[in-house]
Amino acid sequence: MSSASLSPILKQATPVVVESASGSWIHGIDGRDYLDFTTGIGVTSTGHCHPDVVAAAQAQCAKIIHAQYTTVMHQPLLELTERLGDHLPDGIDSVFYANSGSEAVEASVRLARMATGRQYIVTVQRGFHGRTVAAASLTTAGTKFSAGFGPLMSGVATTPFPDALRLRMSVDEAVAYALAEFDFLLATRVHPSEVAAVLVEPFLGDGGYLAVPPAFLAGLAERARAHGALMILDEVQAGVGRTGKFWGHQHTDGLVPDILITAKGIASGFPISAIAAPEEIMAKAWPGSQGGTYGGNAVAAAAGVATLGVIEREGLVENSRVRGEQLLAGLRADLAGVPEICDIRATGLMAAVEFGDPTASAGGPDSVEAARLAGMVQQSCIDEDLLTLTCGPTGSIVRIIPPLVVTADEIDTGVQRFGRAVRRVMG
Ligand code: PMP
Secondary structure (H helix, E strand, O other), X not given: OOOOOOOXXXXXXXXXXEEXXXXXXXXXXXXXXXXXXXHHHHOOOOOEOOHXXXXXXXXXXXXXXXXXXXXXXXXXXXXXHHHHHOOXXXXXXXXXEEOOHHHHHHHHHHHHHHHHOOOEEEEEOOOOOOOOHHHHHOOOOOHHHOOOOOOOOOOXXXXXXXXXXXXXXXXXXXHHHHHHHHHHXXXXXXXXXXXXXXXXXXXXXXXXXXXXXXXXXXXXXXXXXXXXXXXXXXXXXXXXXXXXXXXXXXXXXXXXXXXXXXXXXXXXXXXXXXXXXXXXXXXXXXXXXXXOOOOOOHHHHHHHHHHHHHHHHOOHHHHHHHHHHHHHHHHHXXXXXXXXXXXXXXXXXXXXXXXXXXXXXXXXXXXXXXHHXXXXXXXXXXXXXXXXXXXXXXXXXXXXXXXXXXXXXXXXXXXXXXXXXXXXXXX
C-alpha cells in the first residue's frame, strides 16, 4: 500500500486547517476562530459562504454542473455576461471566460497579438500576472515566480514603476521619471510599431500593494493609443470593489482600457475569470482561438451572478471605501512611530504595512531584514487569531485583505490584533 502527502512545493502561509467559514471568519479544526484578512488572496469578496452565493451554487448544481460553453450555452453565463456588462466601461461589450487569472492573462496576450498582428507586450516592474509560462514571463513581482522555468516567452519588455517611496521622489517626479523611461524603452529597445499591448495592474498586487498613480496610468494609455497598441488592464486582484471603486482603474479619470481582465472577487471563491474587450477587437481573432474545457463553468457563473447581486444590494463597493479608510486610520494611529515600519497604506480594502527604513543602506525596503520582520509579524498575527499575508519581491510587506462585507467592529478587532502582533515582534 502506498500513501501520499501534499508536496512541500506549496509554501504554506499559515498552519490553519479549516473546519468551516462564514463572513470574515474562518473556524479552524483547532477550535479557534480566525479573523480572515486574506480572503483567499482577495477572492471571497462577499465573505465566506454568503447565503445568497451558497443558495445560487446549490440550486445550479441540481440543474447542470458542467455545460461546456462552446458545446452548449447555459443561462448562468448569459446572465453573468449581462450583469457584468452593467459594470464594464463604455464600449467594452464583448466577453469570454476562463478559470483563473493566469489563464485570462494568457488569453489577453493571445487576443492582443492576434488583433494587432504585433508581438511585444510591455509590462510594469513589480507587476504580478500569474504562474503559467506567458503570465510568469510578464511577471516581475519576484524571481521565484519564474526561476527554473525558462526559457520564458519572448516578446516581453518591462518598464519601471513610478515608485515614489523607493525612488525617494515626490509622486509627480516619480511619474515623470517612469513615463520618460517608457519613452526611452520604445526609443532604444522595442520599436513602437511592434508593441501589441501595454499590460498593467491598476493597483499593484503581489508586487507590493502599491497604488499606481493615475497620471502614470493615463500617460501609459495615451502612449499606447498614440502608437496603435492596446491597453490591457489586469483587474484580477484590484477589481470588483476591492479598491473602493468597482474597478481599480476608475481611480484614473477617463481611463478606458482596450482589454479588461477580471477573476478572483467576481465569484466569491468559485474559479472563473473573464476577458472583456470591444467586439471589433474580439472580431480580429480567429473564432475558436480561445476557449477551454472548463471555462465559464455553470456553477461558477451562477455564483458570479449571485456575487454581483450581493455587491450591488449590500452596497459593498461603498463599504470597501469606508471600511478601508477606517482600517488605514486605525493602523496609522496604532502603529505611529514604530521605526521599522516605513509605510502604511490602503486604497479601499487593499491595505499594506511595509517594513524597512528607506534612508538606510542596509535594512531598507525590500531588504532581507525587512522581509524577516514582515514574516515574523505575519506569523505573530496568527497567534492573535488574525490571518494576513506578505507580498513584495522579498516578502517585506504585510498585506491586509478583508472581505468587502467586513464590519466596523471587525476592522477595529483586526487593527487591535495587528498592533499587538507588531509589538510582540518589535519587543
Ligand atoms: N493577475 C493578478 C493581478 C493577480 O493578482 C493574480 C493572482 N494573484 C493573477 C493575475 C493570477 O491569477 P491566478 O492565481 O488565478 O492564476
